[in-house]
Amino acid sequence: MGGSATAVAAAACGVPEKELLVQAPLEMPEDLVTGLDNWYATIDRQNRNGIGIVVRVMEGRAKKIEGNVDYPVNVGKHNAIADAGVQSLYHPDRISAPLVRTGERGEGSWEEISWTDAVSRIASRLEGVSGEELVLVTSPIGGHMGSVVNSFTDAFGSTHLQYEPLERTVLQTSIKNVFGQDVMPDFDIENAAYVLSFGADFLNGWVSPVRFGRGYGDFRHAEGRERGTFTHVESRLSMTAANADDWIYVKPGYEGVLALSMAKVIIDEGLGDDAAVASLTQNGTNDLSQFDPSNVSAASGVSAQRIREIAHEFATKRPAVAIGGGSAAAHTNGLFNLNAIYSLNYLVGNVNKKGGVIFNPMPPLGLPVGSRSSSFQQMSTLSDRMANREVKALFVREADPFYGMPSSSEVRKASFGVDLIVSFSGQFDDTTAMADIVLPEHNYLEDWGTDVPDPGPGYQVVGFQQPVVRPFFENRGGHLGTKNFGDVLITLGEILSHPLSLPGDDVKTFKDVVEQSARSLYRLNRGSVKSDDFRSFWQGILQRGGWWDTNARYDGPSPTPPALPVSPQEPISGSGEFALVPFESAGLSDGRTSDLPWLQALPDPISTAVWHTWVEINNKKAVEMDIREGDVLEVTSPRGSIKALAYPHPGISPDAVAMPIGGGHLGGGRYSKERGSNVFSILEPLTDDKTGALAWGATRVSLRKTGDWVRLSKFENTKPDISEDTHRKIIPLTKG
Numbered sequence: 001m002g003g004s005a006t007a008v009a010a011a012a013c014g015v016p017e018k019e020l021l022v023q024a025p026l027e028m029p030e031d032l033v034t035g036l037d038n039w040y041a042t043i044d045r046q047n048r049n050g051i052g053i054v055v056r057v058m059e060g061r062a063k064k065i066e067g068n069v070d071y072p073v074n075v076g077k078h079n080a081i082a083d084a085g086v087q088s089l090y091h092p093d094r095i096s097a098p099l100v101r102t103g104e105r106g107e108g109s110w111e112e113i114s115w116t117d118a119v120s121r122i123a124s125r126l127e128g129v130s131g132e133e134l135v136l137v138t139s140p141i142g143g144h145m146g147s148v149v150n151s152f153t154d155a156f157g158s159t160h161l162q163y164e165p166l167e168r169t170v171l172q173t174s175i176k177n178v179f180g181q182d183v184m185p186d187f188d189i190e191n192a193a194y195v196l197s198f199g200a201d202f203l204n205g206w207v208s209p210v211r212f213g214r215g216y217g218d219f220r221h222a223e224g225r226e227r228g229t230f231t232h233v234e235s236r237l238s239m240t241a242a243n244a245d246d247w248i249y250v251k252p253g254y255e256g257v258l259a260l261s262m263a264k265v266i267i268d269e270g271l272g273d274d275a276a277v278a279s280l281t282q283n284g285t286n287d288l289s290q291f292d293p294s295n296v297s298a299a300s301g302v303s304a305q306r307i308r309e310i311a312h313e314f315a316t317k318r319p320a321v322a323i324g325g326g327s328a329a330a331h332t333n334g335l336f337n338l339n340a341i342y343s344l345n346y347l348v349g350n351v352n353k354k355g356g357v358i359f360n361p362m363p364p365l366g367l368p369v370g371s372r373s374s375s376f377q378q379m380s381t382l383s384d385r386m387a388n389r390e391v392k393a394l395f396v397r398e399a400d401p402f403y404g405m406p407s408s409s410e411v412r413k414a415s416f417g418v419d420l421i422v423s424f425s426g427q428f429d430d431t432t433a434m435a436d437i438v439l440p441e442h443n444y445l446e447d448w449g450t451d452v453p454d455p456g457p458g459y460q461v462v463g464f465q466q467p468v469v470r471p472f473f474e475n476r477g478g479h480l481g482t483k484n485f486g487d488v489l490i491t492l493g494e495i496l497s498h499p500l501s502l503p504g505d506d507v508k509t510f511k512d513v514v515e516q517s518a519r520s521l522y523r524l525n526r527g528s529v530k531s532d533d534f535r536s537f538w539q540g541i542l543q544r545g546g547w548w549d550t551n552a553r554y555d556g557p558s559p560t561p562p563a564l565p566v567s568p569q570e571p572i573s574g575s576g577e578f579a580l581v582p583f584e585s586a587g588l589s590d591g592r593t594s595d596l597p598w599l600q601a602l603p604d605p606i607s608t609a610v611w612h613t614w615v616e617i618n619n620k621k622a623v624e625m626d627i628r629e630g631d632v633l634e635v636t637s638p639r640g641s642i643k644a645l646a647y648p649h650p651g652i653s654p655d656a657v658a659m660p661i662g663g664g665h666l667g668g669g670r671y672s673k674e675r676g677s678n679v680f681s682i683l684e685p686l687t688d689d690k691t692g693a694l695a696w697g698a699t700r701v702s703l704r705k706t707g708d709w710v711r712l713s714k715f716e717n718t719k720p721d722i723s724e725d726t727h728r729k730i731i732p733l734t735k736g
Contacts, residue, residue, distance in 0.1 A: 034059065041068050041545035043451045043465040044082040045444035046593060048140075048164070049073075049208040050370075050451035052545040053082055055468040062086050062445055062469050067210075068545045072457045077214045080587060084598040088443060089472065091595065093669030094426050095440040096473040097480035105416060106434045114479035118437055119488065123495045125420045126393060131157025133392040135382060138162055139399045139592075142363075142370025143450035143462070144513050148486040148500065150368065155498040161374040161382060165404030165590045165661070165680060168207075169375045169693040170329040174338035179351065180559040183360050183369050184455035187323050190218035191355040194313060194320035195230045197240065198255040198341045199328025204239040204605065205584035206326050208455060216243070229317055231310055233258065235327060236581045236616070236658045237651030239605040248310065249653055251301040252579045252697055253571025255328035256337030258300045259344055260291040262311035263564060271315035272347035279561040280343060286566050296568070301653075319355025320348045327581060330697030331571040334688040339562070346561040352554065358458040359554035365520050367462065369454040377692025380409050380685070387414035394421045396431050397441070397485055403430035403591055403665060406683040406694070408639050424485050427595055433667030440482045446471045447484055448511045451546075460552035462521065464514070464541050486510030521547050574638055574684040576700030578617075581658040582679050588662025591680075594672040604660065606651065608715035613644045613676035615703070616658040622648035625703070632708035635659070635677075637701045639684060642677035645712045657701065 037058045044053045044065070052071020056064040065085050069076035098118035103109030113121075126134065140162045141149055153160040175181050187202075189195055189212060202212040219228040232244035233255060241247040250258055266272045267281065267288070281288070289295070293304035300307075314320050324341030331337065342357075350356025363369060379401060385391050387410070394415075405411045415421060415434050423435035432438055441447075449465035473481040487510050493500045503516045515538065521527070522537045527549035531537040541547045573579065584590060587599030594600065601610050615633055617625075627633070631646040635657075644659060652658055663676020686695040 037063070040466065040468040041070070041543060042445065042468055043449065043463040043545065044078065044085060045449075045465070046081045046085050046088065047079070047210065048589070049211065049453060049455075050463055051078060051082060051210050052463060053078060053085075054545070055445060057468055060469060062089055070544050071463065071546060072459075072461055072548055073208070073453045073463075074210045075214055077210050079210050079213070080602050081589065081593055081599065082210070084587075084593065084596045085445060087596045087598050089445050089469070091427060091669070093428065093595065094443075094472070095428070095438060096476060096482070098440065099438040101436045105421075105436070106412075108433065110438070112480065115483065116479060118439060119491060119495065122420070122422060122437060123492060126492075126496060129392045132159065133390065134158035134395070135391050135393070136160045136395045136397070137382075137399050137401060138397045140164060140168075140370045140373050141398070142368045142452045142454065144367065144517055145449055145486055145510070146368035146370060148489055148502075148510060148513060151500040151502065152489045152493060155493055155500055161378060162372055163379060163399045163401050163404070164373050166584070166696065167373040167375060167693055169373055169691045170334040170338060170688055171207075171325050172372065173335055173691050174324075174329075174342055177335075177339055178342040178559075178562060179357065179359070181359055183362065185360055186358040186455045186458045187212070187215075187321055188355050188358050188458075189215035189321065190222065192219060192319050192321045193226070193228055193355065194317035195219065195228060196233070196310070196314050196320065196322045196344070197231070197244075198233045198250075198259065198322070198324040198337070199330075200323050200325035201234070201238040201240045201583065202323065203243055204586055205589060208453070211453075211455070211457075229313065231313070233328075235579070235653065235656055236583060237606060238583060239586070242606065242651075246310075248302055248306065251299070251653075252327065252581065252656065253331040253333060253337070253573070254296075254300040255324065256333060256340035257291065257296050257568045258302055258307065259322070259324075259337070259340040260288065260564060260568070261293050261296045261300070261307050262314065263340070263344060263347060264288045264291045265293065265308050265311035266315045266347050269312070269315075271312070273349040276346035276349065276561050280346060280564045282563050286563060288564065288566060290567055299568070314344070315348055318348055319350050319353065321345060321350055321356050327583075327697045329688075329693070330695055331573075332686055332689055332695045332698055333569040333571045334693060334695060335690040336565070336569040340564070343561060343564060352558070359556070360454075360456045360458060361460055361552055361554045363452040364460050364462065364524070364549075364552070365517060367450070367452050369452045375687075375692035376405075376685075376694035377687055379405060379411075383409045383411040383414045386411070387417050389417045391417070392419045394418050395424070396421070396435070397424040400429045400431045400591065402434055403667075403678065404680050406639060406685050407681045408685040424488070426482060427669055428667050429595075430665055430667040439488060441485050442467075442471055442482045445469060446482070448514050450514055450517070458553060459548060459550050460527075461546060461548040463546040464518075466542050484510045486513065526551070571698060572686060573698045574686070574700045576637060576702045578701050578703065579656040580635075580637070580679075580697075580699045580701045581652075581656050582661050582683075582696055583658055585660040585662055588660065591662040591665070594662050594665060594675075595669045597671045600671055600675075603715035607647050607649070609647060609712055610715065611675070611713050613642075613660060613663040613679070614647045614712060615644045616647050616649060616652050617703070618652050618654040619648040619650050621654040622646065625705075627703075627705065628709075630709050630712050632706045632710060634704040634706055635682065635701050636704065637682040637684060637699050639699075640682045642679065642682055643706065644677050645710055647712060657703065
């Protein structure tokens with residue numbers, strides 16, 4: 001009313017009425033723009049392993065994201081995925097209020113309701129639901145949000161599954177088997193003289209690429225030391241392979257056999273640590289003759305001479321570190337492969353030493369770490385329980401199992417056996433599209449949180465996430481807009497008389513949980529931030545982006561090297577002409593960032609392709625099959641078919657094809673829905689025989705030309721085949 005009266009009074013002076021209306025910061029008149037910026041430290045949530053960032057804010061709007069130079073995980077570095085955080089904040093497809101399904105499940109008919117109505121509906125539907133009938137599925141979640149989720153599931157007696165398509169179950173189990181560690185160690189790449197990697201595309205997407213990329217830069221170019229040597233073993237020319245001094249092609253699933261062959265060479269030539277050799281061979285009683293290079297050369301695809309050369313380099317150029325993961329863990333013998341690979345570190349005496357495998361301590365205050373993913377076998381059991389109507393209510397947050405589970409699991413079909421599906425999502429994805437109620441969560445740049453990096457830098461770190469801008473939809477009022485996920489769980493616990501166990505009597509909100517825990521850190525009186533009063537301490541950790549203590553390192557017992565196996569374990573794969581090698585693209589990750597156009601348009605480091613799903617095929621094999629770039633191919637496994645564009649190049653074996661994951665969403669927004677193809681949908685439901693993890697690298701496929709052709713969008717130039725282009729004239733260039 002006041003604004004309207006002022007407008008009327010000023011109209012006679014010639015000032016346009018619309019100039020005096022209250023406007024959003026995006027539409028503010030020029031005379032209200034100060035041009036001053038502020039930088040706020042927080043934690044990036046776009047990457048799977050959180051990194052420290054600082055956000056440039058002007059007039060209440062987030063403008064730019066940079067790496068936090070103070071945060072020990074990334075020390076000022078960041079990547080394109082972190083950069084695109086501003087797009088996730090201002091995305092046009094963000095959900096701005098709770099939604100309730102009005103049509104059939106999956107039909108896409110929704111109606112906005114208030115938060116009070118939404119929470120009341122959920123609470124009433126949970127009345128009479130037993131604890132085992134309620135399942136909460138999230139992405140791997142740590143820090144204080146992980147504590148709240150654990151408290152919620154404990155209060156209700158429900159099940160919590162931590163889902164990610166490219167699960168780390170095999171990696172976690174191997175680290176426990178080989179090193180006896182419950183948290184991921186840090187691989188001290190920057191201080192190593194030799195790095196040997198098997199399948200782990202650590203410069204592109206594996207585990208913590210920003211952390212490893214920063215270390216790799218020092219490994220190659222740090223002042224005062226020699227340039228390190230890097231050998232990468234993988235079935236595909238990945239970004240990490242392209243940066244290696246030597247890329248060694250290995251047949252998919254035979255990485256462990258190759259590692260054990262190297263171990264035999266090191267032991268036979270007396271190049272290994274004596275105590276480690278005694279333990280690994282059980283004082284020489286284990287016969288490793290089956291792993292002689294001459295015996296494994298044909299199976300692995302690596303010559304016996306090359307095996308001996310790599311083994312000698314690894315054993316003599318110390319400190320050396322061996323890393324395994326990614327495609328090496330993605331087979332039915334994945335645990336066998338990683339156990340063999342990580343055991344190599346004992347032979348060169350680098351376990352918990354500089355330039356090797358550095359153990360991380362447990363987090364302070366008993367906080368959970370965020371990489372404890374559930375296995376595919378556990379998720380398949382959930383699908384069976386849903387189909388059998390044993391699950392009455394399913395809560396999903398920051399996870400998309402309806403997209404990432406192979407079609408053989410029939411999780412979408414099984415969802416019709418669940419009475420209530422609630423999605424805590426700020427945007428639509430395949431799972432949210434099948435929900436009954438959608439509760440939109442704050443964007444991470446609008447919200448509070450903490451993060452325990454996994455892997456950490458070798459000492460205790462707690463990252464603090466603070467809102468750098470006001471919630472974008474707060475103008476819709478308290479009954480609509482978005483909310484914090486933890487606050488909703490706390491409220492549900494109170495309504496249903498299952499109060500959560502929270503740190504303190506006065507703790508009512510998730511921000512209170514974070515602040516109360518900060519008080520506990522303050523009372524420790526150690527670490528990167530110290531102060532005489534809590535308020536100054538609180539401001540200090542927010543300014544620096546977290547708290548860490550470089551003296552709080554692992555002080556547990558030294559592990560005993562496990563005995564090496566005496567016989568190889570062969571991988572099992574499906575039927576088809578080609579081994580399928582799925583891989584993470586630089587921008588789309590495992591599909592979680594496919595809704596961001598910046599990342600859809602981010603060129604793949606090898607092919608430079610964008611916006612498509614493509615098939616990398618050996619160029620000689622392509623000539624043999626009369627396949628050209630841009631040909632639309634049908635890729636078929638025993639579980640179904642998808643279509644993708646051909647990309648012939650020499651960086652892949654004639655026996656394999658590679659495809660990026662992240663495309664082909666059935667749900668989603670305007671930039672991801674029905675764009676590309678979903679590679680997960682055609683994967684065989686094969687699992688690692690020890691952990692139950694999905695063997696996502698064990699599928700074999702066949703290719704068929706459809707007769708269609710589409711130009712592959714890519715950053716590098718494409719030379720048209722003008723000899724077959726009937727729509728163009730060939731105009732010779734002559735002088736003058």
